[in-house]
Amino acid sequence: MSLETPAPLTPYPRHGSNSGQPISRRDGELKVTGQATYAADNHPPGLLYAVTAVSSIARGRVAALDVAAAKAHPGVVEVITPANRPPLSHDPDVKLGMFGFRIEVLQDDKVRYANQPIALVLAESLEAAVEGAALLRPRYEVEPARTGLGNGDRYAPAAVGVGAPPRTAFGDLDAGFAAADQVIEAEFTTPAQFHNAMEPHAVVAQWDGDHLTLDMPNQALVMSREAYAAYFGVPGENVLIRSPFLGGGFGSKAILNGPQILAILAARHMRRPVKLVLSRAQMYGPVGHRGRTWQTLRLGVDGEGRLTAMHHHSLAATSSFEDFLEPAANASLHAYASPAILSQTEGLRLDIGTPGPMRAPGEASGSAALEVAMDEAALACGMDPLAFRLKNFAETEPGTGRPYSSNALRECYAEGAKAFGWAGRPLQPRQMRDKDGLLVGWGMGTALFPCPHFPAEARATLRADGTALVETAGVDMGQGAWTALAQIAAEALGLDPEQVEFRSGVSDLPDAGVAGGSGHTASAGLALHNAGQNVIARLAELAGADPASPLFGAGNIGVVAKGGRLHRRDDEGRSESYADILARTGQTELVGTGRMARDEEAVQAWAMYSHGAVFAEVKVDPDLGMVRATRLVGAFAAGRIINPKLVRSQYYGGMIWGVSFALQEAAIADPRTGRIMNADLAEYRIPVNADVPSLEAILVPEDDRYVNPLGVKGVGEIGITGTVGAIANAVWHATGVRVRRFPIQIEDLLGGG
Amino acid sequence: MSLSLSLNINGQMRAVDIDDPRITLLDLLRERLELTGAKKGCDRGQCGACTVLVDGKRINACLALAVTLDGAEITTIEGLAGEDGLHPVQAAFIHHDGFQCGFCTPGQIMSAVGLLAEGHAGDDPERVREQMSGNLCRCGAYRGITEAVLDAHRTLNATAREDAA
Amino acid sequence: MNRFDYIRPASVAEAVAAATQPGSAYLAGGTNLVDLMKGGALRPDCLVDISRLPGLDRIEWLADGGLRIGALVRNADLAHDALVQARFPAVSEALLSGASAQLRNVATLGGNLLQQTRCPYFYDTASACNRRAPGSGCDALQGENRSHAVLGWSDHCIATHPSDLCVPLVALDAVIEVQGPQGSRGIPLETLHPLPGDTPHLETMLSPGELITAVRIPAEAIAVAGHARYLKVRERTSFAFALVSAAAGLELDGGVIRKARLALGGVAARPWRARVAEAALEGGPATAEAFARAAEAALADARPSGDNAFKIELARRILIRALQEALAGTPEQRPALPASPFAPPSGARHVA
Numbered sequence A: 001m002s003l004e005t006p007a008p009l010t011p012y013p014r015h016g017s018n019s020g021q022p023i024s025r026r027d028g029e030l031k032v033t034g035q036a037t038y039a040a041d042n043h044p045p046g047l048l049y050a051v052t053a054v055s056s057i058a059r060g061r062v063a064a065l066d067v068a069a070a071k072a073h074p075g076v077v078e079v080i081t082p083a084n085r086p087p088l089s090h091d092p093d094v095k096l097g098m099f100g101f102r103i104e105v106l107q108d109d110k111v112r113y114a115n116q117p118i119a120l121v122l123a124e125s126l127e128a129a130v131e132g133a134a135l136l137r138p139r140y141e142v143e144p145a146r147t148g149l150g151n152g153d154r155y156a157p158a159a160v161g162v163g164a165p166p167r168t169a170f171g172d173l174d175a176g177f178a179a180a181d182q183v184i185e186a187e188f189t190t191p192a193q194f195h196n197a198m199e200p201h202a203v204v205a206q207w208d209g210d211h212l213t214l215d216m217p218n219q220a221l222v223m224s225r226e227a228y229a230a231y232f233g234v235p236g237e238n239v240l241i242r243s244p245f246l247g248g249g250f251g252s253k254a255i256l257n258g259p260q261i262l263a264i265l266a267a268r269h270m271r272r273p274v275k276l277v278l279s280r281a282q283m284y285g286p287v288g289h290r291g292r293t294w295q296t297l298r299l300g301v302d303g304e305g306r307l308t309a310m311h312h313h314s315l316a317a318t319s320s321f322e323d324f325l326e327p328a329a330n331a332s333l334h335a336y337a338s339p340a341i342l343s344q345t346e347g348l349r350l351d352i353g354t355p356g357p358m359r360a361p362g363e364a365s366g367s368a369a370l371e372v373a374m375d376e377a378a379l380a381c382g383m384d385p386l387a388f389r390l391k392n393f394a395e396t397e398p399g400t401g402r403p404y405s406s407n408a409l410r411e412c413y414a415e416g417a418k419a420f421g422w423a424g425r426p427l428q429p430r431q432m433r434d435k436d437g438l439l440v441g442w443g444m445g446t447a448l449f450p451c452p453h454f455p456a457e458a459r460a461t462l463r464a465d466g467t468a469l470v471e472t473a474g475v476d477m478g479q480g481a482w483t484a485l486a487q488i489a490a491e492a493l494g495l496d497p498e499q500v501e502f503r504s505g506v507s508d509l510p511d512a513g514v515a516g517g518s519g520h521t522a523s524a525g526l527a528l529h530n531a532g533q534n535v536i537a538r539l540a541e542l543a544g545a546d547p548a549s550p551l552f553g554a555g556n557i558g559v560v561a562k563g564g565r566l567h568r569r570d571d572e573g574r575s576e577s578y579a580d581i582l583a584r585t586g587q588t589e590l591v592g593t594g595r596m597a598r599d600e601e602a603v604q605a606w607a608m609y610s611h612g613a614v615f616a617e618v619k620v621d622p623d624l625g626m627v628r629a630t631r632l633v634g635a636f637a638a639g640r641i642i643n644p645k646l647v648r649s650q651y652y653g654g655m656i657w658g659v660s661f662a663l664q665e666a667a668i669a670d671p672r673t674g675r676i677m678n679a680d681l682a683e684y685r686i687p688v689n690a691d692v693p694s695l696e697a698i699l700v701p702e703d704d705r706y707v708n709p710l711g712v713k714g715v716g717e718i719g720i721t722g723t724v725g726a727i728a729n730a731v732w733h734a735t736g737v738r739v740r741r742f743p744i745q746i747e748d749l750l751g752g753g
Numbered sequence B: 001m002s003l004s005l006s007l008n009i010n011g012q013m014r015a016v017d018i019d020d021p022r023i024t025l026l027d028l029l030r031e032r033l034e035l036t037g038a039k040k041g042c043d044r045g046q047c048g049a050c051t052v053l054v055d056g057k058r059i060n061a062c063l064a065l066a067v068t069l070d071g072a073e074i075t076t077i078e079g080l081a082g083e084d085g086l087h088p089v090q091a092a093f094i095h096h097d098g099f100q101c102g103f104c105t106p107g108q109i110m111s112a113v114g115l116l117a118e119g120h121a122g123d124d125p126e127r128v129r130e131q132m133s134g135n136l137c138r139c140g141a142y143r144g145i146t147e148a149v150l151d152a153h154r155t156l157n158a159t160a161r162e163d164a165a
Numbered sequence C: 001m002n003r004f005d006y007i008r009p010a011s012v013a014e015a016v017a018a019a020t021q022p023g024s025a026y027l028a029g030g031t032n033l034v035d036l037m038k039g040g041a042l043r044p045d046c047l048v049d050i051s052r053l054p055g056l057d058r059i060e061w062l063a064d065g066g067l068r069i070g071a072l073v074r075n076a077d078l079a080h081d082a083l084v085q086a087r088f089p090a091v092s093e094a095l096l097s098g099a100s101a102q103l104r105n106v107a108t109l110g111g112n113l114l115q116q117t118r119c120p121y122f123y124d125t126a127s128a129c130n131r132r133a134p135g136s137g138c139d140a141l142q143g144e145n146r147s148h149a150v151l152g153w154s155d156h157c158i159a160t161h162p163s164d165l166c167v168p169l170v171a172l173d174a175v176i177e178v179q180g181p182q183g184s185r186g187i188p189l190e191t192l193h194p195l196p197g198d199t200p201h202l203e204t205m206l207s208p209g210e211l212i213t214a215v216r217i218p219a220e221a222i223a224v225a226g227h228a229r230y231l232k233v234r235e236r237t238s239f240a241f242a243l244v245s246a247a248a249g250l251e252l253d254g255g256v257i258r259k260a261r262l263a264l265g266g267v268a269a270r271p272w273r274a275r276v277a278e279a280a281l282e283g284g285p286a287t288a289e290a291f292a293r294a295a296e297a298a299l300a301d302a303r304p305s306g307d308n309a310f311k312i313e314l315a316r317r318i319l320i321r322a323l324q325e326a327l328a329g330t331p332e333q334r335p336a337l338p339a340s341p342f343a344p345p346s347g348a349r350h351v352a
């Protein structure tokens, strides 16, 4: 790695080796034996089942509900509608904090989208609750639904994504286009996609006086605890959220939603524990999605294949009452060197549930369009797509000129291309066939993801026996926090992971922030690391001040913690075990704390991203238009890798999401009613095992001394970026048909036969 | 209506009274018998998270009405590990990181056990992928899953050979 | 799901008597019926569980060489039966390309034949649907209909029949054996599912209470065993319904087609026997031109019912491909991905 700009700040000292141990998941045995408990697995005595009735119209009001019929059904004990909904302490039409969206909790009879909750039925059995909800047979006053470009309301938003500006410009765009030899312009559409974590949103709510216990999958425990406290008018410490395992989140379990609040309210109202689990169909509405986009890209290129200007415009759909907009256009801001870049987002209000962040929000849909446009530009320049990207390699962050804290993207390109066998790829499409006559195409894309960090805290306790307890309200939604965070803590404590008890997944532990933005390992990890260092420092102080210790007087020289012992830095032969130090100083335990902390100046001075390159092979049946992504190779650099086994899995998962985005998933709403007609897992097609026959993820080494003291970047979302474009480009290369509407469908490719 | 069923669940005979013919096997296990290992991902036969073995065959518990199963032998994820530890499929799933969030995992594992018993995939990864395609995994752990199934196939074959010898 | 009575008759006669009562429905594997009840599209008062009726789970070879399959034979058992595979390979391949291994372990032959359309408006009780609620209209006509019918539809219903299994069965002249209050009868599978006309709610030719007891495939159909394929276009490599599909079987005499058996799936409210195309082929040479002409003939009457004109061309192409594959010979080993163009049978061809 070479940095042309001098380092403005001193690097952090490196802790630990660059690549950690590929240990298997510490929660693996629980998960393979069915003992890992997810929210809906809880069953407190006296439980009532709650089921929401949902609206089948997208706009209007509920004129009537047959509450009597529902109540007459054996087992049904109560029906909550706007007419009898007990009060909440917070107005659901007022935003609450950063991830606090306006939500629907039966505050009135208005319907703002299809699948909105319009009543809650409580019953002694699940079967009765489900049927009770069906028996409500709502009558509506229907207003025409705004469902697309033709009838939605366009507006100029104040922000996109989570607080990003709707317009960002670098350089002189007009001059850039004037300097171009060619301008490539292309329009793209991306559909509504739903997170569809395998675990549906669920909650088991129990009140004890004004204390509330919630078993629920949750990506932001302490923040959510405070939000629930506000809704129910109790102090935050009265709310306990238990979320040891999430059956996937992907962004959908960080934001409060109506059905879960209603279930909690019902538990208080009924004075009984209540369980609510959304049906799969009910997840297509109140719990977020990736919003539709209509994107236009204009790329100016000069005679040598250098970008002179980039203009990325996106029209993004949101609901009629909230403002979250997929920040797709921002994906072009930091990807390639260009003297002028303009990213712009407009909003389109539709009668839909509010979209929200979904795995790689903005980057996924934006890079899908950008990477295809880059492919088109490469072709226009007569260049190999990889050579074209290298030509436009950003040596410093485009727009700002900041140096990268580390950037092994070139190595990613090189290693990915080599492993894939990219060299010798014909420039023109429809040149390759396999032995059975299927068209073969190769495409590539650049993967990029920023490195957000979130505030996080942790506590480390050394115990009398020399083992440790570390605690933070972390979240494991599959990325492996139970394992990777424990590895980080163990390293800071100079212990084996087996000697560290890791408590997490409960809201009464130190705040670990949000598991999102691919920033959880870095953020919670830093807090744990610092807590570990803090308690070791305190231990060193004890030992150093104790004349009976071999470490007496080591204060200024310092100590090294490893193998459960403190060693004098200058003479590692002089050491003492944690247990002995504690025993002699009469301590039964020693506590340290830590928080996510970075050098703010460094954060400003350096551009920080994870990078990668994805290479895809597809096969296309020349007559039938069926596509299969037969081979995917991704090479990614994300700083220090705590656990390569877990990280590979994250990349595979992201790449599979890329396959899905490019070729499969899309929610199809009837344009007349706004009702999603494939709100399931059969016709909303996420990949099955047979869809991804060959995946490879290369971990490209990268030593980052500036991103944070751990050198860790994010790995959870980057896999999807780059992959979508790589596949779309491979489809073009196989068929000669350029499809700019995602997902690519059979009918798009039939003409090319 | 009260219906008495006798079910062999994970090797134990159980008399189960149910008051409602609508109860599916999945809801019976999860909500009434405290066997929450099998998961509900779709409730419509579309995801495989609820896969259990009934009379040795893998099925979707969400589409099976419990009343129809009187006398059946049911194996759930809770009944898979033996005295001597994890079933080879379970161990292989851990080793190959055949899961992330773990929600689809009980279904994947029971499906893999069913697949191996059916014996139509052999050591062909493409056949394994095809025959595991009734189990969705949104985390995208498919590569590890396929490797785990192939690995368990080898382990079980080796054990079978030893037993035969 | 509504509450219902549940009965488990001990004999076919008891079952028929029970199911003749209005509001009753047979429950076999339940993979379609229970699904529809969960969504509220069907709300029967009484389920007549036939899954344990004695004698209906046998695969028997008849004295005349034909095959008789009991209605309760599970899809997986039928697909993996060695003789069925050898003599009716397209049946086996079609079965294995449908649903998932778990579902095939439960789904029965009778249930597969009688499964309902996957038209989303049929499933969605808030939509108008003549098939589900006679006279209510058809929301698919102006709605999301890219996967709907291109043959035999009417302005009252444009749904397709989703079964894979039925496609080769209809090509092989399968006959349904039925037991009803009036006794037993045989119905050619080809006529089991009427075209919608103005009565799409009349989904089958069965009278109330009639029970399918078996399906017979005549011995003559074995003659195409050496040249038979089922191919399916779907939007996932596995576990997806057919957008269109085709079964093709050829009996060859040198380069001349003595007999052709062709059917299309996913194109109409019934598994679509392509008789005109068969006639166009029979007696002529097995050439690419002949296949193209046959495909033209098969789709000559096709019309888009909505946003699905592409399915007409797609159906032609899959029919041609199925014919090419059939001509090349049935694969000796079943492809790893049944019915998929991504698993071309590179291995040896089977000669019956």
Ligand SMILES: Cc1cc2nc3c(=O)[nH]c(=O)nc-3n(C[C@H](O)[C@H](O)[C@H](O)COP(=O)(O)OP(=O)(O)OC[C@H]3O[C@@H](n4cnc5c(N)ncnc54)[C@H](O)[C@@H]3O)c2cc1C
Binding pocket: A682, B044, B045, B046, C025, C026, C027, C028, C029, C030, C031, C032, C033, C034, C035, C050, C071, C072, C097, C098, C099, C100, C103, C106, C107, C108, C109, C110, C111, C112, C113, C114, C115, C116, C162, C163, C164, C165, C210, C211, C212, C213, C239, C240, C241, C242
């Ligand atoms: C997620 C999913 C994916 C699927 N994918 C495919 C696919 O790709 N291809 C495909 O072909 N199928 C597919 N299927 C459908 C599946 O094949 C059918 O659900 C199954 O074959 C039905 O059989 P069953 O025994 O479960 O029928 P049931 O659900 O028990 O019955 C279905 C209907 O038939 C009636 N019935 C059943 N048996 C008889 C009888 N003997 N006499 C008279 N009436 C009877 C019942 O009353 C009911 O109306 C899929 C299903 C699901 C849930």
Ligand code: SF4
Binding pocket: C117, C119, C120, C121, C122, C128, C129, C130, C131, C132, C137, C138, C139, C140, C141, C156, C157, C158, C159, C200
């Ligand atoms: S196509 Fe047929 S099944 Fe679909 S909505 Fe119309 S009438 Fe109903």
Ligand code: FES
Binding pocket: B039, B040, B041, B042, B043, B044, B045, B046, B047, B048, B049, B050, B051, B060, B061, B062, B063
């Ligand atoms: S829960 Fe049974 S298949 Fe999804």
Ligand code: FES
Binding pocket: A198, A247, A248, A478, B098, B099, B100, B101, B102, B103, B104, B105, B136, B137, B138, B139, B140, B141
């Ligand atoms: S491991 Fe999360 S869905 Fe499979």
